[in-house]
Amino acid sequence: MKKIVIILSVTAGAIAFATSFNSCKPSEAITAKSGAQIWGETCIRCHNTPSPDTFSDVEWDVAAMHMQIRANLTADEIEKVTKYLKSAN
Numbered sequence: 001m002k003k004i005v006i007i008l009s010v011t012a013g014a015i016a017f018a019t020s021f022n023s024c025k026p027s028e029a030i031t032a033k034s035g036a037q038i039w040g041e042t043c044i045r046c047h048n049t050p051s052p053d054t055f056s057d058v059e060w061d062v063a064a065m066h067m068q069i070r071a072n073l074t075a076d077e078i079e080k081v082t083k084y085l086k087s088a089n
């Protein structure tokens, strides 16, 4: 009986470790999204999405810095969104 308990707890520990290790990595579904897609899905959650030509490149850099924090996006995600916005302004 003792052996079974030990085996179970080791297995549970290994699963917990593997899960926590994995959760640091953004999912492939998110990584595969384009800047335009992230922009369309994320930036309308709180306000109307300003169209790309609303701001200059420099203004988008500043807005992106604020909105990365507001929208809780990774550096990679906000970079893609900013690239998209700058390519279309």
Ligand code: HEC
Binding pocket: 039, 042, 043, 044, 045, 046, 047, 050, 063, 066, 067, 068, 070, 071, 081
């Ligand atoms: C969690 C809510 C939230 C999300 C998501 C969000 N925003 Fe915002 N946004 C705000 C708030 C609140 C303001 C008001 C000003 C401030 O707090 O900086 C704002 C202001 C702005 C402004 C300034 C508007 C102006 O007319 O001066 C821009 C540009 C902007 N957001 C762009 C974006 C973009 C692009 C995204 C997507 C990456 C985004 N926002 C996602 C909450 C959000």
